[in-house]
Amino acid sequence: MNVNSFDTRFIFSKYKKTIIYFVCAISIWNCGTDPEIKQKPALIKPESGLERYKPRFGRKRPVIAVIGETKYTELSDFIVPFGVLKRAKIADIHALADKRGTMNMFPALKFEIGNDFTDFDLKFPEGADYVIVPAVHNSENRILIDWIRDQSRKGATVIGICDGVWLVSNAGLLNDKRATGHWYSFEKLREKFPSTQWIRNKRYVADRNVITTTGVTASIPISLALVESIAGKQRASNVARDFGVTDWSDEHCSSEFAFETKHYFAAAKNLLFFWNREDVGIPVFQGMDEVSLALAADAYARTFRTNVFSISNSSGSIRTKSELLLIPDLQNEPNRFLDRSITMEKAETAVNVLKKTLTHIELLYGNSTSSFVSLQIEYPKE
Numbered sequence: 001m002n003v004n005s006f007d008t009r010f011i012f013s014k015y016k017k018t019i020i021y022f023v024c025a026i027s028i029w030n031c032g033t034d035p036e037i038k039q040k041p042a043l044i045k046p047e048s049g050l051e052r053y054k055p056r057f058g059r060k061r062p063v064i065a066v067i068g069e070t071k072y073t074e075l076s077d078f079i080v081p082f083g084v085l086k087r088a089k090i091a092d093i094h095a096l097a098d099k100r101g102t103m104n105m106f107p108a109l110k111f112e113i114g115n116d117f118t119d120f121d122l123k124f125p126e127g128a129d130y131v132i133v134p135a136v137h138n139s140e141n142r143i144l145i146d147w148i149r150d151q152s153r154k155g156a157t158v159i160g161i162c163d164g165v166w167l168v169s170n171a172g173l174l175n176d177k178r179a180t181g182h183w184y185s186f187e188k189l190r191e192k193f194p195s196t197q198w199i200r201n202k203r204y205v206a207d208r209n210v211i212t213t214t215g216v217t218a219s220i221p222i223s224l225a226l227v228e229s230i231a232g233k234q235r236a237s238n239v240a241r242d243f244g245v246t247d248w249s250d251e252h253c254s255s256e257f258a259f260e261t262k263h264y265f266a267a268a269k270n271l272l273f274f275w276n277r278e279d280v281g282i283p284v285f286q287g288m289d290e291v292s293l294a295l296a297a298d299a300y301a302r303t304f305r306t307n308v309f310s311i312s313n314s315s316g317s318i319r320t321k322s323e324l325l326l327i328p329d330l331q332n333e334p335n336r337f338l339d340r341s342i343t344m345e346k347a348e349t350a351v352n353v354l355k356k357t358l359t360h361i362e363l364l365y366g367n368s369t370s371s372f373v374s375l376q377i378e379y380p381k382e
Contacts (some may be wrong), residue, residue, distance in 0.1 A: 049204075049206060049225070049249075049250050050206050050211065050225050050226065050228070050229040051157070051206070051229060052229055053129070053229050053230040056126070056129060056155065057126045059129070061090065061091050061092055062090075062091045062092070062129035062130060062230055063091065063092050063094070063124055063128045063129050063130075064085055064092065064093050064094065064128060064129065064130040064131075064132065065094050065096050065120060065128040065130070065131045065132065065151070065156075066078060066081055066082045066085075066093065066094070066095050066096065066132040066134075067096045067097070067117075067131060067132065067133060067134075067144065067147070067148075068095075068096075068097055068098075068103055068113070068134055068136060069097065069098045069103075069136045069137065069138060069141050069143075069144060070097050070098060070099055070101055070102060070103050070104065070113070071104060071136075071137050071138065072104050072105070072106045072136060072137035072138075073097075073103055073104070073105055073106070073134055073135070073136050073137075074105070074106060074134045074135035074136070074161075074162065074163070074164075074216065075105040075106065075107065075108060075109055075294050075298050076216045076217070076219055076294045076295055076298045076377070077134030077135050077161040077162050077163075077164060077216060077219055078095075078103075078105065078134040079105075079111075079290050079291060079293075079294035079324070080219035080220055080223065080291050080294060080295070080350075081132045081159075081161065081219050081222070081223045081226075082095055082132075082290075082322060082324065083289070083290050083291035083294075083320075083321070083322045083324075084219075084220060084223035084224065084227070084239065084243065084291065085223055085226065085227065086322035086323070087239065087242065087321070087322060088227045088231070088235065088236075088239045090227055090230045090231040090235065091129075091130075091230060093322075094115060094120060094128075095111075095113055095114075095115070095324060096113065096116060096117055096119075096120055097113040097115075097116055098116060098117065098141065098143045098144055099116050100113060100114060100115065100116050100119075101113065102327060106137065107297075107298060107301035107302055107308070108297040108298065108300075108301040108308040108309075108310075109293075109294070109297055109308075109310055109329070110326075110327045110329070111324055111325060111326055111327065112317060112325035112326075112327055114325075117143070117147045126154060127150075127151050127154030127155060127156050128151055128154075128156045129155075129156060129157065130156060130157050130158075130159060130226065131148060131151045131152075131156045131157070131158045131159065132159045132161060132164075133148060133158060133159060133160045133161065133164035133167050133168055134161050134162070134164045135161070135162050135163035135164050135166070135182075136164070136167065139163070139166035139167050139170060140170055141167070144167055145167060145170050145171045146171075148167060148168065148171045148173070149171045149172065149173070152171070152173050152209065152210075155209070156209070157209045157210070157211065158171075158173055158209065158210050158211070159210075159211040159213075159222065159226070160179075160181075160210070160211070160212045160213065161213050161216075161218065161219050161222065162181070162182050162213060162214070162215050162216050162218065162219070162378075163181065163182050163185055164212075165179060165180075165181040165182075165185070165189065165212045165213075166185070166189075168210060168212065169189065169192070169193045169196065173210050174193060174195075174196045174210060174212070175193075175195050175196065176195050176196070177196055177197070177207040177208065177210055178196070178197045178199055178205050179196050179197070179198060179199065179205055179207065179210070179212040180198065180199045180200070180202050180203075180204065180205045180212050180213065180214055181198070181212060181213075181214065182214060182215045182216075182378060183214065183215065183254055183257040183258070183378060186198060186200070186254075200254040200255075201252055201253060201254045201255075202214075202250045202251075202252055203218050203221055203222075203249070203250045203251065203252035204218060204221065204222045204225065204250050205250070214252055214254070214378050215257070215376075215377055215378020215379070216298065216376070216377040216378060216379075217295075217354075217377050217378055217379040218252075218378065220243060220245055220248070220350070220351070221245070221247075221249070221250075222248075224236050224239060224240050224243075224245060224248035225248050225250075227239050228248070236248065242349065243291065243349055243350045243351060244348075244349025244350060244351035244352050245351055253380070256380055257375055257378055259375070260371075262367075262368040262371065262372075263368065263371065263372045263375055265368060266304075266366070266368035266369045266371070266372045267304055267372055270303060270304035270305045270365070270369060271304050276305065277305055277306060277307060278305060278306050278307070278339040278340055279306070279307050279309065279337060279338050279339050279340075280300055280306045280307065280308050280309070280338065280339065280340045280341070280342060281308075281309045281310075281311040281335065281337075281338040281340070281341045281342065282296060282297055282300075282308065282309070282310055282311065282341075282342050282343075282344065283311050283312070283313075283341065283343060283344075284310045284311065284312050284318050284326060284328055285312070285318065286318055286319055287319070287320070287321055288318060288320050288321060288326070289320070289321050289346075289350065290320035290321060290322055290324055290326065291322075291350040292344060292348065292349075292350045292353040292354075293310075293320075293326075293344070295350055295353055295354040295357065296342065296344060296353050296354065296357045297310070298377065299354065299357045299358060299361060299373050299377065300342065300357065300361065302372075302373045302376050302377070303361055303365055303369050303372075303373055304369075304372075305364075305365050305369065309329035309330050309338070310326060310327075310328045310329050310330070311328060311329065311330045311331075311335070311338070311341070312328035312330070312331050312332075313331075313332065313333070314331065314332070315331050315332060316331075342360075354379070358370050358373065358374060358379070361373055
């Protein structure tokens with residue numbers, strides 16, 4: 001099959017040195033862990049630890065921009081905050097890109113983004129109240145960096161999700177601040193940005209007008225923490241229930257996440273035996289829960305065993321539950337191309353979908369592969 005929704009190199013590039021080092025049998029890298037760094041909270045606030053929202057410019061509701069680049073933006077980093085905040089109905093949410101058009105997500109899927117930064121600036125010259133920054137393929141994208149920096153100058157709180165911290169750091173917003181990031185990037189971040197105090201064992205860290213998070217799955221807790229800071233704990237609890245979440249605190253155990261021998265073997269085996277790769281389809285439909293879809297597609301695509309496609313029996317784009325436009329990878333009788341089709345239950349919560357996905361991955365490809373996926377998204381396996 002020649003259809004491809006995602007080039008594996010964009011996941012592999014993050015871990016390639018480590019995997020190659022192992023495959024070549026030079027040695028096994030041991031990332032180790034730092035002792036827990038105990039700090040007094042930077043801010044005294046609601047239970048989530050974030051500053052309470054303070055209205056600006058006479059706005060009745062905050063304005064939140066979720067941004068990305070069209071080339072490649074991390075799927076869950078972008079979709080999860082957008083979906084959670086949109087459905088919370090506590091702010092005006094805007095999906096933005098460096099240019100209008102198709103936003104290719106990694107490791108799977110693509111969406112149509114109708115507004116760019118210029119469009120937003122014309123509508124909101126005073127700036128956003130919050131800017132959510134996901135991981136992107138090019139963390140030195142000058143268009144994104146300049147716009148993030150400009151929004152910060154205008155008083156926006158900038159939130160770096162997972163490796164979105166690289167963009168935030170490259171914009172100079174973490175100088176002399178406390179921050180966190182994805183476990184795999186920690187040492188590189190510490191080396192490149194020594195003026196930042198890098199904190200482990202916190203799912204998210206707030207310091208003045210900048211917030212940073214750990215891995216991909218921290219996108220749900222930080223989104224709920226933001227709901228709490230804007231609309232209160234009861235509202236956040238109601239939204240959390242809809243997504244299957246009971247806790248959105250900043251508590252996190254970073255030492256749980258490190259490469260083990262089984263992860264090296266799983267990654268190397270799945271990459272080297274490329275002829276065993278499967279084309280996996282996820283049926284999509286109008287009004288679909290894009291948060292559940294993103295978490296499932298993200299997980300399946302990180303096995304190094306699959307090419308993941310969104311599939312539709314009709315032509316045209318799909319408007320999701322939170323009104324994003326999803327562009328199906330395969331349309332009109334798509335199943336004939338696939339090795340496997342994954343059906344998601346409409347009534348399930350997003351967290352339950354993720355748990356079932358990891359269980360299914362273990363059933364299909366083994367415990368080591370499922371554990372490797374959990375490690376990448378920094379999700380503690382139960």
